[in-house]
Amino acid sequence: MIKRIFLSLSSVLIGLFTLKTIKIYLIRRRYKHLPGPKTNGIIGFYFGQYFEIVNHVSNQNLQHELHLKWSKLYGSIFKYQVLDRMTVIISxxxxxxxxxxxxxxxxxxxxxxxLGERFLGFGLLTETDKSKWRHRRQILNHVFKKDILLGNLNEFNSKGDILIEHLKNLCLSNGSSSSLQLFYELNRLTLDIIAKVAFDLDTNCLKKSESKLNLYITKGLEATTLEIIDPLCKFKPNKWSSITNLKESMRKLRKFSIESLTIKLNELKDTQFLGKNVLSFLIQNAKTEEDFDFERLVDDFVTFFIGGQETTANALAFCFLELGQNPEVLKKLREEIDSVLGSKKYINNDDLSKLEYTSAVFKESLRKWPPVASFSRILDEDIELLGYKIPKNTFFLMPVYVMARSEKYFPEPEEFKPERFLKNDPFSSQNRISSYTYMPFSIGPRNCIGQNFAKIEGKLILAKIIQNFDFELDPNQSFKVVQHATLRPIDGVKIFLKPRQ
Incomplete structure (x- = not known):
């Protein structure tokens, strides 16, 4: 009896292994005409570049650095294999x-x-049904128009001033001999801003020594990256505890979102008045639909929370990481901010338009360190690109990081040169910067709806900090970068901060 069961199980396993082998063989055959890194032996046949990628990332390196290396070796279109999936990179x-x-x-x-846990679900960022996505996008486009956002300058300034006072208090309590991790302060600030401007919520994360909401968001992004980098993570016992923690954080984030939305829905139940913010438009839309889908409303709520916080905080953190290494850029930036703002606290739209070099610094930070380092697409039919036939169901990556580091598109790409983005600079005046080579907010119909929000917020907060503080990097600062879906400095940007007189 036992022998029969053993033979049956063996037959099933052999059958499954044979099917998997045939599947991988057919996949490799479909893409054999494309250049890309080679695989060696039977391990390479079944796993492709899996071990190379996992080992690279586990040593605190970015996967995008491998993409950059491969693009230099194999050109602007190539493929690589991870288990039974081929990824095509186009740059x-x-x-x-x-x-x-x-x-x-x-x-x-x-x-x-x-990891099988609902994170962004079917929110605006992840909705694949084009008709449903287009309907919601059209409704929400109005909220993110520049003139609407400029009507919230009071909130941007108010939250920025709270940050300045908070940083001054940290300087007093820490003394001149202790550095602080600026990224975590910026991360809490941007969460407070998006919560208030988009959802009329007062999260007050800046006033808390530890923000659980920030932690939940970070863990959700970490889960996303883990599944991308290591699709076998669920089968590794040493990862189980971490995965459990990540899944629990995503559940808690969703619980917070459900509770916050329920409170707001009850507040608005008996009134016809709705403000001009994201939540109001989402609720208006939901009220007019035949079926009120509360789960999708939560999806959008989480999506805007994360999109409005993470990318701007990361971009600002990289600004200070680069400014600390480029004193001449910092000097020019400070001169412009002092000239335009002087000692005034409130930054208006005219001030923002005059801060041209400040804008260039923020844009250059987004170029060199794009928070979202690549965008993914999946083919729904065969296509030909650069003379190569790409088969249906191909998984594409548009590597923003790789293109921004290409000598072809940006001379001296490793250098931090905000002048690239000034109108009178030869590089910019010759229209060398294209929306197809510089795309930190993506392009096309699915571009980032909140890019105006990020630009206004980023420029204003950068100006306020430089206006009020001198700083230098901690000599122990690491320049490594970690990917939690978005890119962020691994050390949180350790700086010595000193209020300016």
Missing amino acids: NEETVKATLIDEDIPKKPIAAFP
Whole structure:
């Protein structure tokens, strides 16, 4: 009896292994005409570049550095294998235009259900049904128009002033001999701003020594990255405890979102008045639909919370990491801010328009360290790119990080040169910067709806901090970068901060 069971199980396992082998063989055959890193032996056949990627990332390196290395070796279109999936990287103006604009290839919802837990679900960022996405996008476009956002300058300034006072208090309590991790202060600030401006919520994260809400968001993003980098993580016992923690954090984030939305819905139940913010428009939309889908409302709530916080905080953190290494840039930045703002506290729209070099610094930070380092798409039909036939169901990555580090598009790409983005600079005046090569907010119909929000917030907060403080990097600062879906400095940008007289 036992022998029969053993033989039956063996037959099943052999059958499954044979099917998997055939599947991988057929996949490799479909993509054999594309250049890319080679695989060696039977391990390479079944796993592709899996071990190379996992080992690279486990040594505190970015996967995008491998993409950059491979792009230099294999060109602007290549493939690599992870288990039974091929990924195609395209880093060329023509291919980016073809995939994101001409063909409008469908999005791959990577952060929807990481580790099997609902994170962004079917929110605006991850919705794949084009008709549903288009309907919600059209409704929400109005909220993120620049003139609407400028009407919230009071909130941007108010939260910025709270940050300045908070940092001054930290300087007093820590003394001149202790550094602080600026990223975590910026991370709490941007969460407070998006909560108030978009949802009329007072999270007051800056006033808390530890913000659980920030932690939940970070863990959700970490879960997304873990599943992308290591699709076998669920089968590794040493990862189980970490995965349990990540899943629990995503549940707590969703619980917070449900509770916050329920309170707001009850507040608005008996009134016809709704403000001009994201939540109001989402509720208006939901009230007019035949079926009120509360779970999708929560998805959008989480999506805007994360999109409005994480990218701006990361971009600002990289600004200070670069300014600390480039004193001449910092000197020019401070001169402009002092000239335009002087000692005034309130920054208005005219001030923002005059802060041209400040804007260039923020844009250069987004170029060198794009918070979202790549965008994913999946082909719904065969396509030809640069003479190569790409089969249906191909998983694409548009590597923003790789293109921004390409000598072809940005001379001396490793250098921090805000002048690239000044109108009178030869590089900029010759229209060398294209929306197909510089795309920190993506391009096409699925571009980032909150990019105006991020630009206003980023420039204003950068100006306020430089206006009020001198700083230098802690000599022990690491320059490594970690990916938790978005890129962030691994050390949190350790700086010595001193109020300016």
